[in-house]
């Protein structure tokens with residue numbers, strides 16, 4: 306594991322009190338009081354923080370204009386575009402967090418893999434990884450590999466930068482989800498080849514998943530060091546697995562990825578969010594990986610999710626993205642229902658959709674959702690049994 310922030314000569318096992326660099330938003334204090342970070346820790350907030358997965362993207366006309374004639378991966382490695390696209394939804398909607406504009410396959414592309422993001426399809430890998438030689442060729446990620454990406458993080462989050470007091474969420478793809486793209490060669494409905502490798506060649510699977518976990522962990526760490534205040538690990542396709550298989554074959558690697566930034570969590574209160582789709586049956590297992598926040602998809606009400614996730618974990622979610630297409634009164638009622646379920650859950654709550662914004666969503670509806678969530682007002686600290694770090698706070 307690479308620890309780029311560890312000063313030369315720092316004795317091993319003796320962590321410095323400050324791991325993030327001077328000027329980082331969490332060191333300078335720009336984002337420490339942000340509702341996202343407070344809610345993630347189960348503390349009282351003046352309003353429920355809200356952001357949307359895929360808030361930067363095709364639902365925004367200003368995004369579509371900027372992307373004209375620019376391929377997705379080209380955009381991801383062009384710092385000026387990344388800065389502007391990441392900032393667009395913050396400017397427009399007034400959301401409580403920015404999600405870094407990138408893709409889960411960006412670190413793999415940075416490692417030299419021949420892959421592309423094909424419009425209307427998603428990530429496509431020219432030479433899928435299916436044998437020991439393919440796995441052995443997957444080397445660790447280093448800061449230099451993703452220099453333009455980190456430059457964008459720095460530009461966004463620097464003192465006087467566009468994000469100001471709004472925290473930036475860095476992210477990475479979790480090992481199973483990344484492995485699925487690499488093994489299948491592209492998006493897959495049933496993940497059949499991935500499962501065949503997991504079940505048929507467990508040693509090779511663990512080798513691949515461990516390498517991907519370290520790549521993901523390093524990428525999360527690098528984004529934090531460059532200026533992100535929180536991270537999300539996207540295990541989007543984890544819901545394809547039974548809980549026992551997730552626990553035996555995936556969970557250890559999710560832990561590896563999350564553990565890569567454990568010291569930053571302890572020293573600076575960085576929240577780690579773990580998210581997957583269709584994970585109702587997996588919430589307890591996934592939550593045992595130790596993330597501060599558990600992402601919940603739209604199929605499980607938040608108060609039901611609270612009975613499954615580990616004590617002290619906050620919840621993120623979970624309006625069905627399809628609801629955004631419904632008439633305003635229906636949207637508003639469903640937003641209220643999510644907020645009510647969160648109150649019953651008694652956990653810290655970060656409002657989000659249960660999965661990404663659908664491309665045809667009306668951005669005006671998203672702005673209205675932000676306004677409604679904010680207008681719902683203060684939220685007290687999570688009760689002690691639901692929020693181990695809860696304190697009464699000023700509200």
Ligand code: 1CP
Pocket residue numbers: 357358359360361362363376377404405406407408409410422423424425426427428476482491492493539541661
């Ligand atoms: O606001 C944001 O969230 C934008 C940043 C972002 C993120 C967090 C993008 C931009 N991609 C992602 C993560 C990502 N990419 C995930 C995890 C989130 C999720 O579950 O949706 C996954 C699974 C991918 C893979 C991917 N990339 C897909 C899905 C394909 C499949 O298997 O069904 C697709 C369509 C992409 C392309 C992509 N990524 C992002 C954008 C804006 C786009 C569309 C690019 C284009 O239209 O040119």
